[in-house]
Amino acid sequence: MGYKLLRDGMDSANFVSMYSVDGQDDLNFFANDFSNHIPHPESLALKPLEVRFATATDWIQTVGLSEMASYTQDGHKEASPVFPWKLRFEVSGEYKFASTVDEGYTDFREDLMSITEGSTLYYIHAWDKPEELGGTETRIGKIMTRSETTTSYWGDEHMYIRHERMDDDLAIKPEWIPYTPKYSPFGLTQLVETAKCPFANLLKFFE
Numbered sequence: 001m002g003y004k005l006l007r008d009g010m011d012s013a014n015f016v017s018m019y020s021v022d023g024q025d026d027l028n029f030f031a032n033d034f035s036n037h038i039p040h041p042e043s044l045a046l047k048p049l050e051v052r053f054a055t056a057t058d059w060i061q062t063v064g065l066s067e068m069a070s071y072t073q074d075g076h077k078e079a080s081p082v083f084p085w086k087l088r089f090e091v092s093g094e095y096k097f098a099s100t101v102d103e104g105y106t107d108f109r110e111d112l113m114s115i116t117e118g119s120t121l122y123y124i125h126a127w128d129k130p131e132e133l134g135g136t137e138t139r140i141g142k143i144m145t146r147s148e149t150t151t152s153y154w155g156d157e158h159m160y161i162r163h164e165r166m167d168d169d170l171a172i173k174p175e176w177i178p179y180t181p182k183y184s185p186f187g188l189t190q191l192v193e194t195a196k197c198p199f200a201n202l203l204k205f206f207e
Contacts, residue, residue, distance in 0.1 A: 001034055002161030005068065008075040013068035014162035017089055021046055027105045028097045029112065034089040036063040040181060054183045059166035061181045066169045083169065084126035085135060085176060092120045115149045130179035
């Protein structure tokens with residue numbers, strides 16, 4: 001999902017969330033919770049994609065949220081932005097679509113267009129900081145529809161959702177760095193940074 005939150009007199013606030021780049025074994029759009037932190041890809045076919053993403057940032061499994069908190073909705077700059085470590089969008093359960101073609105699935109856009117005004121789609125949960133630092137998750141709101149849902153050529157062709165880099169969050173909160181999955185071709189970087197094994201640093205020679 002892409003989120004675009006309009007602000008007066010300046011760029012909109014943007015971020016994205018998903019379940020996993022590996023996808024899901026279920027055609028129901030609301031089968032899983034979404035988050036701006038996703039698990040490490042399992043499929044070998046996705047390795048080239050990881051390499052491509054890593055040309056822009058080392059933190060390819062996360063999307064930052066600090067820019068969204070840097071200005072208020074009316075465009076005033078925040079002196080000390082407060083932003084969560086992670087957001088989780090819990091499926092409300094109000095909608096459950098067909099999981100397979102045999103169950104009647106045709107097109108996810110048709111499913112989404114059946115959502116009516118006033119529907120609750122997700123409950124929003126925020127982690128204030130990594131769990132290892134004593135962070136806790138709190139429900140902070142919900143996503144509801146204020147109109148009927150529809151497809152849009154303009155939305156498909158002309159509206160873009162910016163991916164905010166996690167680098168920006170970590171520059172403000174460097175204490176989060178050891179608990180943020182960092183890209184490595186061999187998947188060893190995060191292990192090295194958090195492992196208690198006295199020989200863990202030897203693994204750096206293989207990166």
